[in-house]
Amino acid sequence: MNWVGMWTLFYKELMRFLKVTIQTLLTPVITSLLYLVVFSHVLEGHVEVYPNVSYTAFLMPGLIMMTILQNAYANSSSSLIQSKMTGNLVFLLLAPISNIEFFIAFVTAAIVRGLMVGFGLYIASLFVVDLPTYSWLWIVLFALLGSAILGAMGVIAGIWADTYEKISAFQNFIIVPSTFLSGVFYSINSLSEFWQIVSKFNPFFYLIDGFRYGFFGISDVLPFKSLLVATIFLGLLSSGCLWLLSIGYKIRQ
Amino acid sequence: MSTAIAISGVSKRFAEIQALDNISFDICQGEFFGLLGANGAGKSTLINIIAGLVRATTGSVKVLSYDVVKQYRQARQRLGVVPQELVYDPFFNVREVLQLQAGYFACGKANYRWIDELLELLDLTEKAKENLYALSGGMKRRVLIAQALVHKPDIVVLDEPTAGVDVELRKSLWQMTNQLHQQGMTIVLTTHYLEEAEALCDRIAILSHGKLKILDAKHQLLDRYPYRWLCLYFHQKFVVPDALQAKVVTQTEQQLTLKLHKQQDSIGEILEYFHQQGLILQDLQMKEPSLQDVFLELTQEAS
Ligand SMILES: Nc1ncnc2c1ncn2[C@@H]1O[C@H](COP(=O)(O)OP(=O)(O)OP(=O)(O)O)[C@@H](O)[C@H]1O
Ligand SMILES: [Mg+2]
Numbered sequence: 001m002n003w004v005g006m007w008t009l010f011y012k013e014l015m016r017f018l019k020v021t022i023q024t025l026l027t028p029v030i031t032s033l034l035y036l037v038v039f040s041h042v043l044e045g046h047v048e049v050y051p052n053v054s055y056t057a058f059l060m061p062g063l064i065m066m067t068i069l070q071n072a073y074a075n076s077s078s079s080l081i082q083s084k085m086t087g088n089l090v091f092l093l094l095a096p097i098s099n100i101e102f103f104i105a106f107v108t109a110a111i112v113r114g115l116m117v118g119f120g121l122y123i124a125s126l127f128v129v130d131l132p133t134y135s136w137l138w139i140v141l142f143a144l145l146g147s148a149i150l151g152a153m154g155v156i157a158g159i160w161a162d163t164y165e166k167i168s169a170f171q172n173f174i175i176v177p178s179t180f181l182s183g184v185f186y187s188i189n190s191l192s193e194f195w196q197i198v199s200k201f202n203p204f205f206y207l208i209d210g211f212r213y214g215f216f217g218i219s220d221v222l223p224f225k226s227l228l229v230a231t232i233f234l235g236l237l238s239s240g241c242l243w244l245l246s247i248g249y250k251i252r253q
Numbered sequence: 254m255s256t257a258i259a260i261s262g263v264s265k266r267f268a269e270i271q272a273l274d275n276i277s278f279d280i281c282q283g284e285f286f287g288l289l290g291a292n293g294a295g296k297s298t299l300i301n302i303i304a305g306l307v308r309a310t311t312g313s314v315k316v317l318s319y320d321v322v323k324q325y326r327q328a329r330q331r332l333g334v335v336p337q338e339l340v341y342d343p344f345f346n347v348r349e350v351l352q353l354q355a356g357y358f359a360c361g362k363a364n365y366r367w368i369d370e371l372l373e374l375l376d377l378t379e380k381a382k383e384n385l386y387a388l389s390g391g392m393k394r395r396v397l398i399a400q401a402l403v404h405k406p407d408i409v410v411l412d413e414p415t416a417g418v419d420v421e422l423r424k425s426l427w428q429m430t431n432q433l434h435q436q437g438m439t440i441v442l443t444t445h446y447l448e449e450a451e452a453l454c455d456r457i458a459i460l461s462h463g464k465l466k467i468l469d470a471k472h473q474l475l476d477r478y479p480y481r482w483l484c485l486y487f488h489q490k491f492v493v494p495d496a497l498q499a500k501v502v503t504q505t506e507q508q509l510t511l512k513l514h515k516q517q518d519s520i521g522e523i524l525e526y527f528h529q530q531g532l533i534l535q536d537l538q539m540k541e542p543s544l545q546d547v548f549l550e551l552t553q554e555a556s
Contacts, residue, residue, distance in 0.1 A: 002326070002359050003359075004356055004359040004360070004361055005356065005357045005358065005359050007356070008353055008356025008357055009356075009357065011353075011356070012345075012353050015344070015345075015349075016344050019344055083342075086340060086341070086342070086343070087336075087338050087340035088340045088341060088342040090306060090336050090340060091340075091342070091354055091357070091400060092357065093305070093306050094304055094305070094306065094329060094332075094334050095329060095354075095357035095358055096325065096326040096327075096329040096330050096357075096358060096359070097357055098326070248308055252305065252306060252307060252308055253267070253307050253308070
């Protein structure tokens, strides 16, 4: 293993977003707080998803997870597409860094960005909502898995896309709908049977459901099942991504 | 001498375009090697294959006996590449970029002194804290060169390092590459400035439409060109005899340039002819072929 090389790449990825924290950390926290204000204002008191849990409190973990996911994705995908468009990816491709080191560095940086934004939003939300915690272990576990999964998806999208347009298409047609339709704003138990089944094919649903379990100790499916699904999904994505890297898809023609 | 880069049977196809067609040759250790060819000849593609940036369709490349695909770690560690495009990372300043690049090659803090030396060598010390986007094109080019040298490679490959660079910087780059070469580094250079290749390179390969046209020591290449030029200046008007008409390159009232075959044409006979005409020579110049002439002749043959 080229540990120094991998660490350097991770550090570079970290610096890349820490140099523009307003855009990468503050903006997502504020955007999510706006969602919270609007939705809770409209729906508070009208909807009770879980017994004795206010709608605002119910909403919060989903919003945090959604923010984590979107930011983890944004970190690796935007870094890669920028490097490709400006051509400076070449410096990395010239270096004796293996595919797995490349992958780990990008995904770990995405995790750190996801967790930082998520934690920031959590702290901010404490001023607005009374959010219980049932188990930090589950919370952290799902935050890690979620950001790793989206970090890996970002790497795949970054490898595949050759224009900014494709990156945002990937984001707007895959990432955003799957997060929105994964039960951020509702429990899937409130859906019709058909949509419940559809939701269960959405891996993001398990991320949000498991994450929410960490706060309330209640969930739509068993947290262990969510854990299993998320882990398998991460495994599949990682293998797919490593395979793309190994054949040099689009980045080593 | 042992082999620095071994290229064997390398072909590369991009969809319709055959960018490289069965290229094989070796570059020796310690050599200053020139890779020439017109735009689109395949020089960058070959360099990118050596660097592992592009995968050959068939064939293989070894850098100091390490296969660039299978043993990429060892191969890349020994290779420094200056890409043709002026690329840079706008998030970082010059020193950060060099430290990051060194880190990718597993060089830690022990390497920082070398980075300082490189900054000094390339006249970038004052710009060390400047962000890359704020540098001029020539300075960006120098940073690219520093990035290629940051891990102290054994072989440096420079893809048109002097394109768009002013005369002064070009001279200092020549000096620097010469210095590195003297220290034992193997250097591979592509350029469109043939004087540059002529001044620097020991051996030269010429690619044309993806094929290896020529591979020879510079002197042999120059010797191989069969012509040279004779330029005569007269005091009065003159007449060119029929036998010489075919050899005239330029002619004015009092000046005549002839392209002469080194073996077949006798300069003595020509001078004798004008002497018999009673013409008095004011001046006489001989011009030996340059790489440019060789190159033009070869590329014309090809097309
Ligand atoms: N990524 C690519 N996709 C498709 N075709 C390519 C690609 N890279 C190079 N080519 C083609 O391969 C051929 C060789 O290109 P290459 O860049 O190697 O030429 P070159 O000798 O470096 O030219 P120049 O002197 O202009 O830099 C050209 O016809 C070019 O269009
Ligand atoms: Mg080129």
